[in-house]
Amino acid sequence: MSDVIAVQTEDFDHSALYNALRQDSLSNGAIVTFSGLVRDFNQGLAVGDLFLEHYPAMTQISLQQIVAQARARWGLGKIILIHRVGHLAQGDQIVFVGVTSMHRKAAFEGAQFIMDYLKTEAPFWKKESTELGDKWVQANVSDTTARQRWTGDE
Amino acid sequence: MSDVIAVQTEDFDHSALYNALRQDSLSNGAIVTFSGLVRDFNQGLAVGDLFLEHYPAMTQISLQQIVAQARARWGLGKIILIHRVGHLAQGDQIVFVGVTSMHRKAAFEGAQFIMDYLKTEAPFWKKESTELGDKWVQANVSDTTARQRWTGDE
Amino acid sequence: MIKVLFFGQLKDQVQTGSIEVAQSVEDVANLKKTLVLYHPQWSEYLSADSTLVAVNQTIGNENTLLTDGDEVAFFPPVTGG
């Protein structure tokens, strides 16, 4: 049972990823997936394309640490985490998290934990083409709040 | 934007359901799916096939009420809820919940709420073929606990 | 006439999936008493704390009122999903 952690410019095939999770183990009856797509609106502005920059030397290490923390905290089967970088258009898939577990609560919480940590710790930065020109996306306070629920310092 | 609620003997195509969620709306950048599969072990016994009985006249009404409650509580885009009945084998898909939202927290919580309520309110009963013969599955206390977190009476 | 249905393990325990009660009953508690009058061996199953009741496909309780033509279902805790 090997986890999959990838940073890539290419799109991912949600169906193939789901099948990989499903075929992983008969004991893990719960599968939760999260996908994040490029929206048409963000922080009040109509959005066109998106450019996703990252810090290549750090990204893989950061994602591995997040996945390892999730695994240490919950009884999880297989974990798949894929994040795209580069140019993305409206409706494109940006990120995928898939988790299997024997228990539905662990699968839901494990996937949500990974996303909450990715949103606050993994070195990705979004630049959006908006109706007012290119604009670096500003971090949301709600993402910090979301992460704090896992550490108890809310 | 119409929700999909189905009770069926046939398998469902996870990929087609994901695509239906994805194509629904550009504003809903977060998609969460949950799938429940027939496990090889349950409550300590090796499990073979499963028979899922339900109360047909009530099932659709019950699922509609659960979906309506989730929609009233969170800002959700499209909701798909499919539950299979009849004979199922190890590894088969039993249930699918898919939810889209503008916000990842709402998508995670909406999907988890629907599963927690389905597990305690929707009129389905599982009979398992185990190594000790056929056996009705007994309800888990953890499912009642899981539901109570949404009503505050934990 | 009240149509009474049984599901899941309860159906095996009472050894029938449905019966009809011709006489008038006021509420669910009253219906249970009537059923037990004719089938004393059902008492432990119908009175179990875990046994749920739905009246016309909606979850009810001991005090749910019944009228002629209602469909009442008794069943154990659900185990779908």
Added chain:
Amino acid sequence: MIKVLFFGQLKDQVQTGSIEVAQSVEDVANLKKTLVLYHPQWSEYLSADSTLVAVNQTIGNENTLLTDGDEVAFFPPVTGG
């Protein structure tokens, strides 16, 4: 020699993606002082509360010690996912 990288909006603000600092610096706070000495206009960006630092690809802070050959990255709060 310390290799210094900038990412996201911070890269635009300091108008470079990377520079090298030849002189010896004790820790991150010391490195920032040295950078501001040569580029006074970077002060507000490097001293912002929201600016994060990673030393050798792991999140650090003002007190993280530095040795020759380290890679230090400064960047704004992340916005992936």
